[in-house]
Amino acid sequence: MNIQQWCTPYLKQANEEREYLHRFPELSYQEFETTNYIEQQLTQLGLVVERPLDTGCIAIIEGDIASDRVVALRADIDALPIQEEGEAKTDFFSTRPGIAHCCGHDAHTANLLGVARVLAKHTSHISGKVLLIFQPGEETLPGGGRLLCETGWLQKYPIQQIFGLHTSPSHKVGTITTRPGELMAAPDEFHVTIRGVGGHAACPHEAIDPVVIAAECISAFQTIVSRSVDPTESAVVTIGRIEGGTAHNIIPEKLQLWGTIRSFSSATVKRIEKRMHQICAGIAQAYDAEISLTINKGYPAVINDERAAKQVLNHAKNLFTSDKVVEMERPIMAGEDFSFYQQFFPGAFFFVGSGAQKSDSKYVWHHPKYNVDPGFFETAMPLMVSLAIGGSGETGKE
Ligand SMILES: [Zn+2]
Ligand SMILES: [Zn+2]
Numbered sequence: 001m002n003i004q005q006w007c008t009p010y011l012k013q014a015n016e017e018r019e020y021l022h023r024f025p026e027l028s029y030q031e032f033e034t035t036n037y038i039e040q041q042l043t044q045l046g047l048v049v050e051r052p053l054d055t056g057c058i059a060i061i062e063g064d065i066a067s068d069r070v071v072a073l074r075a076d077i078d079a080l081p082i083q084e085e086g087e088a089k090t091d092f093f094s095t096r097p098g099i100a101h102c103c104g105h106d107a108h109t110a111n112l113l114g115v116a117r118v119l120a121k122h123t124s125h126i127s128g129k130v131l132l133i134f135q136p137g138e139e140t141l142p143g144g145g146r147l148l149c150e151t152g153w154l155q156k157y158p159i160q161q162i163f164g165l166h167t168s169p170s171h172k173v174g175t176i177t178t179r180p181g182e183l184m185a186a187p188d189e190f191h192v193t194i195r196g197v198g199g200h201a202a203c204p205h206e207a208i209d210p211v212v213i214a215a216e217c218i219s220a221f222q223t224i225v226s227r228s229v230d231p232t233e234s235a236v237v238t239i240g241r242i243e244g245g246t247a248h249n250i251i252p253e254k255l256q257l258w259g260t261i262r263s264f265s266s267a268t269v270k271r272i273e274k275r276m277h278q279i280c281a282g283i284a285q286a287y288d289a290e291i292s293l294t295i296n297k298g299y300p301a302v303i304n305d306e307r308a309a310k311q312v313l314n315h316a317k318n319l320f321t322s323d324k325v326v327e328m329e330r331p332i333m334a335g336e337d338f339s340f341y342q343q344f345f346p347g348a349f350f351f352v353g354s355g356a357q358k359s360d361s362k363y364v365w366h367h368p369k370y371n372v373d374p375g376f377f378e379t380a381m382p383l384m385v386s387l388a389i390g391g392s393g394e395t396g397k398e
Pocket of ligand 2: 103104105138166
């Protein structure tokens with residue numbers, strides 16, 4: 001029997017479980033019901049389950065082959081503050097207004113539960129221990145990964161490798177992709193408050209209009225990457241939210257901007273931060289306004305361990321046809337708090353195709369219509385099981 005055959009009996013259940021979790025999404029650090037559900041499923045398998053944080057949990061699978069080897073597999077479990085949309089999901093639409101699993105963490109959780117079932121049945125093939133980490137709060141700072149690492153719980157184990165995955169709507173089902181080294185950027189958050197003087201829209205000369213000042217800031221920020229960052233470095237400055245004003249005929253007193261900075265090197269981040277502070281100070285002086293800028297440090301960049309990333313690609317090639325396994329040419333600018341684990345243990349993060357041409361699974365992460373094709377599990381589950389078992393990825397006969 002091979003690993004795919006081990007997984008086949010659990011694929012349908014994983015998809016049903018994903019749909020169940022999808023109906024009851026919970027925001028970062030509030031995943032109490034989700035955690036209880038996961039814990040219940042894991043204890044039913046006879047596994048030891050620990051809760052180092054208020055939400056999220058870790059299951060320990062003891063292999064029958066005595067060894068010091070410890071491998072960790074991680075899934076994130078939180079949902080997003082998004083009002084869900086989309087016709088394809090009507091059977092399992094979010095029951096909670098304004099909260100939805102639009103990043104696929106429901107699928108990550110269901111997949112790791114499936115992996116737990118497969119591994120619990122095949123402990124005779126496992127040497128040492130496998131830790132299954134169901135992590136809270138990936139979407140919101142400070143990051144569940146950071147909080148978990150700060151408890152020191154994982155560091156009690158000599159974890160030799162840690163693996164994590166993410167659905168990828170831009171790749172068709174069946175595709176696996178990752179790369180050694182730089183994989184995902186460090187995302188920092190910023191917040192700008194512009195204070196002017198409010199007044200009547202008909203009398204702009206008696207006011208200091210923060211709307212016009214915000215427009216200046218937004219345009220000037222766009223010159224940072226194009227004019228101040230080394231062209232051979234990757235960086236992004238994006239404003240994702242603007243808030244200000246109440247009516248068409250009122251000049252507001254205050255306006256706020258929220259955005260994100262993405263890059264790989266700390267020198268580039270410093271350069272961007274310095275330019276943002278200079279731009280805010282300069283525009284404030286020019287327009288006689290007050291501008292405050294705060295920057296919150298996000299997650300470190302995801303830098304894959306060379307050996308672990310190669311292992312993911314090799315295991316995938318052993319399990320599936322090699323045309324489905326793609327080594328990424330360049331990193332992406334999205335962020336992931338998987339990077340916290342990589343500060344302590346060699347690890348690799350990878351993407352598993354969840355897109356299909358004729359469904360709404362083509363929508364990108366964080367889109368209200370985001371969906372995961374059920375075929376995702378056919379790739380994700382065997383690959384995680386294979387990495388847990390170790391070796392070449394082929395188990396031979398049972
Ligand atoms: Zn996300
Ligand atoms: Zn995500």
